[in-house]
Amino acid sequence: MKVSSSPHVRRPLAKQRVMWEVVAALVPAAIFGVWYFGPADTLPQLAATIAGAVGAQAVVEGLRRRPITVMDGAPWVTGLILGMSLPPGLNVLIAAGGGVVATGVLKAFVTTSTGRSLLNPAMGARVLIVSEFLIPATTFPVDGVAGATPLASSSAPGYLDLLIGRRAGSIGETAAILLLLGAGYLLWRGVIRWHLPVAYLVGVAATSLILGRNPLFDLLTGASILTAFFIATDPTTSPATIPGRVGFGFGTAGIATFIRITTLFPTGEALAIVVGNIAAPFVDRVMTNRVYGTPKWSEKWRERLSS
Amino acid sequence: MQLLSRHRHVPLLDAHKQVTAAAAISALSVPEVVVVPLRQHIGEMCDPTVSVGDRVRIGDVIGESTALVTAAVHATVSGRVLEVAERPHPLGGRVPAVVIESDGRDEWTELVVIPDPESAEPDELRAAVRRAGIAGMAGAGFPAAVKLGPPREADIDTVIINAMEGEPYLSADHRMALEHAEEAVDGVRWIMRMVGAPRAIFAVEGDKEDAARSLEQAVAAAGLGSVLDVQLLPRDYAAGAEKILVEVVLGREIPSGGFPYDIGVVSQNVSTTVAISAAVRRGRPLIERVLTVAGEGVERPGNYLTRIGTTFDHVLEQVGVTGDIDRVIMGGPMMGIAQSDLAVPVIKPTTGILALSAGESRQGTEVACIHCAWCVEVCPIGLMPYLLVDLIRYDEPLQADTYHIFDCFECGLCDYVCPSNIPLVEVIRGGKSSIREQRV
Numbered sequence: 246m247k248v249s250s251s252p253h254v255r256r257p258l259a260k261q262r263v264m265w266e267v268v269a270a271l272v273p274a275a276i277f278g279v280w281y282f283g284p285a286d287t288l289p290q291l292a293a294t295i296a297g298a299v300g301a302q303a304v305v306e307g308l309r310r311r312p313i314t315v316m317d318g319a320p321w322v323t324g325l326i327l328g329m330s331l332p333p334g335l336n337v338l339i340a341a342g343g344g345v346v347a348t349g350v351l352k353a354f355v356t357t358s359t360g361r362s363l364l365n366p367a368m369g370a371r372v373l374i375v376s377e378f379l380i381p382a383t384t385f386p387v388d389g390v391a392g393a394t395p396l397a398s399s400s401a402p403g404y405l406d407l408l409i410g411r412r413a414g415s416i417g418e419t420a421a422i423l424l425l426l427g428a429g430y431l432l433w434r435g436v437i438r439w440h441l442p443v444a445y446l447v448g449v450a451a452t453s454l455i456l457g458r459n460p461l462f463d464l465l466t467g468a469s470i471l472t473a474f475f476i477a478t479d480p481t482t483s484p485a486t487i488p489g490r491v492g493f494g495f496g497t498a499g500i501a502t503f504i505r506i507t508t509l510f511p512t513g514e515a516l517a518i519v520v521g522n523i524a525a526p527f528v529d530r531v532m533t534n535r536v537y538g539t540p541k542w543s544e545k546w547r548e549r550l551s552s
Numbered sequence: 553m554q555l556l557s558r559h560r561h562v563p564l565l566d567a568h569k570q571v572t573a574a575a576a577i578s579a580l581s582v583p584e585v586v587v588v589p590l591r592q593h594i595g596e597m598c599d600p601t602v603s604v605g606d607r608v609r610i611g612d613v614i615g616e617s618t619a620l621v622t623a624a625v626h627a628t629v630s631g632r633v634l635e636v637a638e639r640p641h642p643l644g645g646r647v648p649a650v651v652i653e654s655d656g657r658d659e660w661t662e663l664v665v666i667p668d669p670e671s672a673e674p675d676e677l678r679a680a681v682r683r684a685g686i687a688g689m690a691g692a693g694f695p696a697a698v699k700l701g702p703p704r705e706a707d708i709d710t711v712i713i714n715a716m717e718g719e720p721y722l723s724a725d726h727r728m729a730l731e732h733a734e735e736a737v738d739g740v741r742w743i744m745r746m747v748g749a750p751r752a753i754f755a756v757e758g759d760k761e762d763a764a765r766s767l768e769q770a771v772a773a774a775g776l777g778s779v780l781d782v783q784l785l786p787r788d789y790a791a792g793a794e795k796i797l798v799e800v801v802l803g804r805e806i807p808s809g810g811f812p813y814d815i816g817v818v819s820q821n822v823s824t825t826v827a828i829s830a831a832v833r834r835g836r837p838l839i840e841r842v843l844t845v846a847g848e849g850v851e852r853p854g855n856y857l858t859r860i861g862t863t864f865d866h867v868l869e870q871v872g873v874t875g876d877i878d879r880v881i882m883g884g885p886m887m888g889i890a891q892s893d894l895a896v897p898v899i900k901p902t903t904g905i906l907a908l909s910a911g912e913s914r915q916g917t918e919v920a921c922i923h924c925a926w927c928v929e930v931c932p933i934g935l936m937p938y939l940l941v942d943l944i945r946y947d948e949p950l951q952a953d954t955y956h957i958f959d960c961f962e963c964g965l966c967d968y969v970c971p972s973n974i975p976l977v978e979v980i981r982g983g984k985s986s987i988r989e990q991r992v
Contacts (some may be wrong), residue, residue, distance in 0.1 A: 537933035
């Protein structure tokens with residue numbers, strides 16, 4: 246007879262499927278990007294980032310003599326998100342290199358003291374690509390003509406175009422409605438929780454307002470929706486508690502939007518997420534859930550104010 | 553702001569109660585020898601009051617203590633004391649026990665009965681409960697008489713009778729509430745008298761509608777509808793714990809490190825309440841209890857009225873075992889204790905005996921934490937279990953104290969949902985004891 250600690254039962258495992266559900270939620274927006282920007286400028290890039298991410302993870306795991314876990318779907322999500330965040334027409338070798346760096350270097354070796362990935366691998370790789378290859382990685386062609394994103398251009402498309410995704414931008418970030426549908430699916434399936442994405446979107450709107458801009462426009466452009474629901478919510482690199490997630494979402498949105506608007510660096514989201522990732526372990530320790538039987542926040546504040 | 557209030561996800565456990573929930577209580581055969589440990593409860597160990605060779609009858613006190621927090625133990629068969637010696641105990645280790653050989657006659661001792669309980673003082677009622685040696689029958693085994701004597705300054709406004717029984721497999725409380733509703737209602741009346749509470753609530757988990765209906769009928773029959781409420785609550789395993797139950801039922805929280813009476817509540821388990829009724833009405837000590845025997849390794853799963861001191865061996869022999877048993881557990885699969893020796897006896901808090909096959913119990917090895925935060929989302933009291941584990945393993949265990957490790961009551965939900973198979977409860981339990989050691 247086995248003598249082990251309680252609990253003696255476990256929930257049937259569903260994690261294997263979770264990452265594939267994220268892939269499923271992203272695919273419609275990716276397909277739109279392929280159709281809108283043209284397969285020639287998009288499919289090779291997406292294939293390259295996914296192949297790079299999945300392949301590199303398998304190789305690294307093999308070299309470290311660990312079980313090969315690529316079929317849990319996680320590196321596929323990483324590769325897909327990285328590909329969707331890149332501009333159409335990017336050099337395929339750069340894209341593949343980004344995928345390799347994402348899982349082969351960042352996910353595997355850039356870790357916290359307890360061995361978890363510190364950075365969102367896709368966004369870490371995205372930042373590296375931008376800083377190493379600034380021009381090709383931030384030039385967004387529309388109908389074959391090179392141009393900046395709507396944020397950087399003067400003639401903005403209408404809201405209907407923004408909702409559908411008919412605008413310049415990264416391969417998978419423009420189809421707002423399809424992304425929202427995918428997000429709704431993940432929320433419904435319980436893969437992600439609503440607190441962080443909502444805080445992120447509120448953060449975008451607030452920053453936009455403070456800077457005297459149209460918040461709706463800033464919500465629908467850039468990678469706001471993709472980031473809010475699919476990137477910032479990566480559980481490994483975001484805080485675990487509700488207050489932490491709210492702070493993380495709001496903070497990264499503020500940084501991302503500020504960078505997007507005030508600098509010539511149109512993909513501020515990636516940088517903001519990386520900054521947030523670095524802060525997340527500390528956020529976890531500071532912005533904890535209220536523990537049962539301890540004073541409520543309101544009570545603490547009342548005490549502080551009255552003393 | 554709502555965002556900053558307590559927030560938890562309630563995972564539904566696979567109940568595994570199809571068979572036992574429908575199985576009426578039946579009596580298990582009385583063994584030839586019973587092993588009655590001198591400690592079956594939280595608190596002081598009893599001193600034996602009998603010696604080898606003594607003849608005892610059912611209900612004779614065989615161990616007691618003058619301490620406040622304790623519960624007397626009684627002979628559970630009539631016969632001869634074979635031995636007073638240390639025996640393996642289901643809560644671990646070896647504990648002094650009185651071993652009695654049954655004479656097969658089941659003769660009862662003369663019981664002390666309160667002549668007119670209706671006009672008895674609360675102190676007299678409590679004395680009857682204390683005489684009966686009743687200790688919480690839901691698993692923790694806290695002496696009932698102590699719980700029913702809250703400090704004078706406590707203003708108890710509600711008694712909660714816990715019939716949640718969220719642990720998978722277990723159905724003993726369910727069947728008690730269903731089949732012994734009248735006694736349960738009678739027991740509540742005495743509890744209310746003892747603690748001076750004007751109202752009481754039966755809290756029943758949503759999958760036990762028949763039990764709730766049975767209790768409602770008993771309440772109506774006793775004409776107590778105005779003070780006794782039966783609440784059918786949503787399925788929520790954690791709400792079976794006292795801390796969470798008071799929050800779910802009354803919206804109150806027991807202060808960290810405090811007691812239910814601090815917030816005007818006394819709670820008792822439903823089986824304990826039935827035992828209290830028997831103690832007050834008939835002076836009957838706690839010498840037997842209903843426990844669920846289940847799991848794939850059990851041929852005839854069910855709810856069995858079993859004498860305290862019956863060894864697990866005897867129980868399993870009576871119900872029949874089949875196939876490969878991976879582990880035998882006292883209690884439910886979430887909080888129960890795996891046994892290494894089946895010579896251990898049934899004690900007052902034994903809610904069940906589970907013989908689990910490998911297929912239905914936890915297997916596999918731990919892999920790295922991916923920080924999915926499921927443990928955080930399900931923790932009923934808002935802890936960060938993964939962080940506690942990190943602190944204990946990689947950092948300073950003492951730090952875990954600042955993250956409220958001692959508020960954890962080891963419900964096991966974090967562990968249950970962990971996709972990486974990390975033994976969170978085991979690590980947290982170890983962390984608690986190492987912190988305690990470092991403090992001393």
